[in-house]
Amino acid sequence: MKRVKIESLDHQGRGIARIDHKIVFLPNALPGEIVEIEITKEKKNFSEGKVLHYLEESKDRIPSTCPYYPSCGGCQLLHIPYSKQLEYKEEKMRNILTRYQLGDIPLKKIVGSPKETHYRNKVTFQVQNGKLGYFEENSYHFIPISSCLLLDNKINDTIKSLPAKGEKVVVRSNEKEITYQKDKKILYTIGKYQFLVSLESFFQVNDSITPLLYGKVKEYLHPTLEDTVLDLYCGTGTIGIFVSDSVKKVIGIEKCEEAIRNAKENALLNHVANIEFFCGDAGIEASKLKESITSIIIDPPRSGLNKQTLDILLKISPKKIVYVSCDPMTFVRDLNLLKEDYHIEEITPFDMFPNTYHVENIAFLHKK
Ligand SMILES: C[S@@+](CC[C@H](N)C(=O)[O-])C[C@H]1O[C@@H](n2cnc3c(N)ncnc32)[C@H](O)[C@@H]1O
Incomplete structure (x- = not known):
């Protein structure tokens, strides 16, 4: 000791x-x-x-109110008051930007989450011996869970009655209902739009902060009715549809077939006619486009942009780029690769994941 x-x-x-x-x-x-x-x-x-x-x-x-903390590994900041968590995340972003030669970019105040707990609308439970739970971080040690402070309480209320079969059980919820069935879609409302999302398609996990996140994307896009916008990694078409009323046209690219099916359905559901979707790898599909693109929204997975996608992006050479990122390290790596051709005007962090160390960021880039 x-x-x-x-x-x-x-x-x-x-x-x-x-x-x-x-x-x-x-x-x-x-x-x-x-x-x-x-x-x-x-x-x-x-x-x-x-x-x-x-x-x-x-x-x-502060005392943690979760019996599984910190061993379950899902939360890392439950012993810190929420206002201090926000200070910590903003400071962490400032340190990362400084360390990776991006310290002169204006970093705005972090946007806090309207919900601090019970914000998650999706979970993947591990299954062992007929019980649902989580694996401890970086291990296969199983912790059975009867309730989780991050999950929507509708999911918590049904944990006991969910079928604990197979290796994993995925559950998704909205304001009214939950589902764990692959063929069922759940409806979310963001601003004036509605989005149908299948169990395994991507949707932002904290829908209390999503309207603020998408609002900032739209603001950073500085949309005009002359703009043709490429929504790369478009998921179920959410961001593209959200900005569609302020631009000439949107093209969405996404590799998950089910998400693209949802995206096409969502365009119809919201009566959005100026949007088109392609299913495939972001870099490959973007390289086939014939249209002149004025703006690109990028919202990649944690791994960020690969070399091919980055090269295509530079070749398309849009006037404006809005980069949404859930991983600060790949975000700063990619910004450094873009900064020769683009002014990085501003970054706003968003607390999409309260009580965890994760932080979402949006950057606005303008062609030099
Ligand atoms: C962070 S999500 C963004 C979704 C969407 N923008 C939203 O806000 O709902 C990233 C998406 O990228 C997709 N994806 C992952 N790798 C991809 C690739 N190589 N090409 C195209 N899409 C990819 C995932 O399926 C996922 O839907």
Whole structure:
């Protein structure tokens, strides 16, 4: 057992301490706290550990109200008040931008989530011995769950009655209902639009903040009725449909066939006629386009843009790019690859995932 003082927080919300100059990462530990710890993993350049006793607690610490915290690994910041979580995420973005030579880009105040708990409209439960639960982070250790602080309470209320069969059970909910059936679609309302979404198609997990996120995308797009917009990684057509009333035309590209089926249905449902969808890889489909594109919205998975997609983007050379990202590290990597040709005008972080270390960002880029 060792005694250490926590110096700061890392990008995953873990406390950082030092033992003989070697860094130790400690979940559920706050700057200024003096704690007794046990080392759980020893690597060449750093160690990982867990706190056994809190000898001096931070004044910022709040008691976690979840019986599975922190072992389930889904939340990392439940011991921090929400206002401090927002400060932490904004600071983390500032540090990442500075470290990757993007520190001069104006970073706006982070937009907080209207819901701080029970915001998730989708979950994938693991199944073991007829029970639903989660795997501990980075492990296959199963934790049965009877209720989760991040999940929509309609999902929590049905956990006991869900069929715990197969390897996994995916559940999706909206304001009125839940489904775990592949052939059933759930309807979401964002602003004046409605979106039908199949169980496995992508939809933003926290629909309380999604109207704010899409509103900022539209603002950054500076749309005009002369614009032809490419909505890359368009999912069920959400963002493209959301901006369609302010531009000449939208083209959506998405590789998931079911999501593209939803997208086409959503265009009809919302009476949007100036939108077209293509199913396939973002880079490959974009390279086939004949039309002149003025603006591109990019909302890729965590891996960000691959080289082919980035090259196509630079070849299309739109006047405006709006980049929506759920992974700060691939976001700064891609911004650095775009910054020779584009001014990066502004970035706004969004707290799509309260109580976790994750942060969503939107950047507005303008052709030099
Ligand atoms: C973060 S989601 C964005 C969805 C949509 N913009 C929204 O807000 O609902 C990323 C989407 O990219 C799709 N995707 C992943 N890799 C892709 C690829 N190589 N080409 C095209 N789409 C891809 C996923 O299926 C997913 O729907």
